Amino acid sequence: MKQLDEIIQGYITNGGSAQALEDTSGNTVSYPELGSALNSYTEQIKTKLPAGKKSIIAVISERNIQLPALLYAVICSGNAYVPIDHRFPAERVSAILDEARPNAVIIQDKYREAFEGLCGTAAESIALNEIHTLLIFDREPATIPDDTAYILYTSGSTGVPKGVIHTQHSVLSFLQWCSDAIACGQGSRFISISPLQFDLSVFDMYFFLFRAGTLLLLTEAELANHRMLAKIIFEHKVNCIYATPSLFQLLCNGGKLQQYDFGHVSHILLAGEPLYWTLLHEMKPYFTNANCYNLYGPTETNVCCYYEVKFEEEALNPVAVPIGKPCGDTRIHLEVYDDPAMPELWIASATLMYGYVAAEASFRYLDGIKYYNTGDLVKTGGAGNLVFCGRRDRMIKKNGFRVEPAEIERYIKELPGVLQAVAVPAPINNTVKLVIFIQSGKAYSLLDIKQYCLQKLPYYMVPDDVVMVDELPVNLNNKTDVQQLIEKYVK
Amino acid sequence: MKKAELKDAVRNYVADGVFNGSMPAEFNDDMKLVSTRLMDSIVTLNMVNHFEELLGIELQAHEVNVDNLDSVNLITGFLAEKAGITE
Numbered sequence: 001m002k003q004l005d006e007i008i009q010g011y012i013t014n015g016g017s018a019q020a021l022e023d024t025s026g027n028t029v030s031y032p033e034l035g036s037a038l039n040s041y042t043e044q045i046k047t048k049l050p051a052g053k054k055s056i057i058a059v060i061s062e063r064n065i066q067l068p069a070l071l072y073a074v075i076c077s078g079n080a081y082v083p084i085d086h087r088f089p090a091e092r093v094s095a096i097l098d099e100a101r102p103n104a105v106i107i108q109d110k111y112r113e114a115f116e117g118l119c120g121t122a123a124e125s126i127a128l129n130e131i132h133t134l135l136i137f138d139r140e141p142a143t144i145p146d147d148t149a150y151i152l153y154t155s156g157s158t159g160v161p162k163g164v165i166h167t168q169h170s171v172l173s174f175l176q177w178c179s180d181a182i183a184c185g186q187g188s189r190f191i192s193i194s195p196l197q198f199d200l201s202v203f204d205m206y207f208f209l210f211r212a213g214t215l216l217l218l219t220e221a222e223l224a225n226h227r228m229l230a231k232i233i234f235e236h237k238v239n240c241i242y243a244t245p246s247l248f249q250l251l252c253n254g255g256k257l258q259q260y261d262f263g264h265v266s267h268i269l270l271a272g273e274p275l276y277w278t279l280l281h282e283m284k285p286y287f288t289n290a291n292c293y294n295l296y297g298p299t300e301t302n303v304c305c306y307y308e309v310k311f312e313e314e315a316l317n318p319v320a321v322p323i324g325k326p327c328g329d330t331r332i333h334l335e336v337y338d339d340p341a342m343p344e345l346w347i348a349s350a351t352l353m354y355g356y357v358a359a360e361a362s363f364r365y366l367d368g369i370k371y372y373n374t375g376d377l378v379k380t381g382g383a384g385n386l387v388f389c390g391r392r393d394r395m396i397k398k399n400g401f402r403v404e405p406a407e408i409e410r411y412i413k414e415l416p417g418v419l420q421a422v423a424v425p426a427p428i429n430n431t432v433k434l435v436i437f438i439q440s441g442k443a444y445s446l447l448d449i450k451q452y453c454l455q456k457l458p459y460y461m462v463p464d465d466v467v468m469v470d471e472l473p474v475n476l477n478n479k480t481d482v483q484q485l486i487e488k489y490v491k
Numbered sequence: 492m493k494k495a496e497l498k499d500a501v502r503n504y505v506a507d508g509v510f511n512g513s514m515p516a517e518f519n520d521d522m523k524l525v526s527t528r529l530m531d532s533i534v535t536l537n538m539v540n541h542f543e544e545l546l547g548i549e550l551q552a553h554e555v556n557v558d559n560l561d562s563v564n565l566i567t568g569f570l571a572e573k574a575g576i577t578e
Contacts, residue, residue: 087528221556224532227539228552246533254536256552399533431533447515450529459528465511 004149004168005076007175011209012038018187019214021065024222024232029065031212037066041073041128048126048136049104054148055079056141058102058119060086060111063192063217066129068205070106075168079104080148082163083196086111087220089455092161093118096153099358100163101142105135142357151357152197154299155402155461157393159410163357164299171202173350174302177328178203179210181306182293184267188213188239191232193223193247198401199299200271203242213240230255237264244272244400245279249430252279257286264289271295271303272400274388275321276430277314284311296323296388299402300361300372302351304330307385316382323378324385327351332386333371334378335364342389345378346371394482396425398432401460408436408463411456412449417442420472422480423463426489435489436463443468465489492546494576498567504541505563508534520563535560546574 002010012020015031022028029037049055057074059081061067074081082100084093086108097118105119109131122135144151147168156162190208192215194200208215216236222228230251233241248270251257268283268290275294283292292309307324326332329350334343346364348371355361364371375395381387396403405423412421420439425432438444446466453462467489475481492500498520506514509530524530530538539555542548550573559569571577 224535225552225555226532226536227550227555231552250533250536254540445515445517446510446513447517447529451527454528459531462528 002172003147004172005072005078007172008072008076008206008209009035009038011212015209015212018212020208021068021215021217022236023065023217024219024236027065029069034069037069037129038072038076041070042076044126044128044134045073045077045079045104048124048134049077049079054141054144054146055104056100056102056144056151057081057104057106058084058097058100059106059196060084060115061106061108061132062086062220063196064108064131064219065217066132067196067217068215070128070132071205074106075149080144080150081106082151082153083201084153085195085197085458086114088458090118091456092458095161096163099142099161100151101139103137103139103141105137106132107135108132144357145354148354150202152199152299154197155395155404155407156359157395157404157406158359159404159406161407162359165354165357166202166302167354170302170351170353171206173328174202175206175210177303177351178207181327182207182240182267182269183291184211184213184240186211186213188266189216189237189264190214190240190242191216191236191238192218193229193241193243194400198272199297199302200242200244200400202302203269226250226253226255230257230260233265234260234262239264240267240269241265242269242271245270245275246273246399246431248283249279252282252286260286262287262290266290268292269295271297273397276319277321278430280309280311280321294321294323296386297347297351298372298374298376300353301347301349301374303327304347304349304351305332305345305386313383317385317387320387322381322385322387331369331371333364333366334380335373337392339377342377342379344392345374345376345386347374348372396423396432396434398425398434398460401458403434403461408434408453408457408461411453412436412438415440415442415444415452418444420480422472422482422485424482424486424489426465426486428490433464434461435465435467435485437467437469437472437485439469439472492574492576494567494571494578497546497571497574497576498563500545501538501542501566501570502563504538505530505566508538520567522563523561524563525557525561538566542570546570546576548573 124136192204296305297303331348333346408423418440473481
């Protein structure tokens with residue numbers, strides 16, 4: 001198999017004179033311009049970073065039309081990137097920087113002042129373009145494999161974020177599967193919706209190259225305004241959209257979709273959280289020409305199962321849309337614990353991560369094959385399709401984001417007077433509310449908790465409600481009875 | 492509807508959507524909601540839908556932004572202007 005850098009360069013050449021990137025302000029980048037920018041950035045990075053050693057380059061930037069070439073340049077210079085969301089609180093950023101120890105940072109200049117204290121003192125700083133600078137640091141990065149492409153930090157069950165290492169081989173295997181399975185045509189128009197640290201963005205940032213397509217990059221303000229997003233999808237005649245069910249629910253609720261003809265949308269890929277038929281029925285009248293796919297896979301495996309939606313099969317698996325069958329050469333194993341009808345899904349796949357930066361990855365081995373135990377419980381539904389049923393652990397999915405309760409609880413327990421804290425997901429009106437139960441000698445309001453958590457945690461991990469309790473219920477094993485808390489709250 | 496009533500309705504919506512029905516004692520009508528991330532885009536959009544229906548108005552896509560919706564006072568002022576409520 002070719003390496004990712006060769007594939008990127010090859011597809012950029014194949015793009016001919018077509019348009020590769022655009023934004024809503026009328027800025028465009030052609031394939032030859034993308035190639036020139038890539039070569040220029042690659043040379044600058046190669047010149048400034050130590051040769052023959054794998055560097056880790058943190059990327060702190062909004063999505064803009066300069067960004068794809070910068071990411072490709074990290075890969076093509078033989079290095080790996082770790083995206084850091086500039087909206088993350090300082091403590092979260094510090095935790096990532098302390099663990100991955102990037103020896104370079106590509107930073108959008110408008111964030112430089114805010115992040116300077118966290119990144120440390122740069123040994124050198126080089127302007128890469130009019131809005132991004134490469135900062136070089138004199139430090140040894142974390143040890144990662146030679147062919148690492150990127151590290152994505154996700155919520156960690158031990159209370160600290162985990163850095164998931166993906167190699168060029170795993171990225172390429174994913175992209176090759178997309179190319180085989182997602183039949184959107186040459187010259188298709190794509191849109192980048194997901195944040196860079198979210199694994200859905202890997203498709204956005206690379207797959208359009210495989211179709212000599214055009215990628216539309218939006219500002220954060222445009223992405224936060226779902227009414228604007230609907231208008232942009234229409235005006236820019238987007239063909240392929242990859243997003244969470246939550247995002248499509250918001251588009252249906254408030255996007256004023258009836259104002260537009262979305263006949264140009266040919267492919268909708270949904271992932272990141274459970275998908276229900278009710279949402280697909282809401283979407284159907286607006287996206288009449290779209291083939292919909294339900295894609296499944298944790299950050300550790302990327303997409304490993306998929307289901308091409310066929311409405312005539314709804315009766316086979318009512319309520320939840322199946323996650324379908326394994327992608328390509330992916331092997332699955334169903335490990336039975338308590339309930340034989342709901343085993344845990346294990347995945348062996350070329351798209352599997354290498355491991356974590358610091359945490360130990362607990363892979364399972366069967367017949368010498370390495371599996372990742374997803375923690376997801378599944379059942380085998382109609383037509384042999386797998387259907388997601390829940391989690392073995394307490395991990396929560398909120399709007400597609402992975403939230404480990406332990407991370408929230410850890411910070412809440414640091415507050416004065418707090419004896420115990422338990423974060424639970426409360427399902428209310430087809431959405432998930434994050435509720436924190438606090439046992440404390442000091443009372444805390446929801447405003448206190450929100451403002452405190454916004455300084456410590458990513459925005460999507462901030463509790464939606466707080467309940468002060470005298471004591472927490474325990475189950476027969478003398479552990480907090482989370483189920484009882486959820487039921488009590490929902491009632 | 493008078494502007495004072497509209498402000499009460501906005502405040503009540505924020506209390507429900509952001510603070511789960513109980514407005515914190517330290518809340519004030521100039522407290523920033525969107526730019527501080529206290530109010531997420533889902534609550535914001537649902538609030539816009541609610542007041543469009545209540546007031547019989549329609550916000551343009553570009554009007555759903557932080558400049559118009561960042562506090563109870565800003566939301567009230569913007570909605571009142573759209574609905575032609577002057578007092």
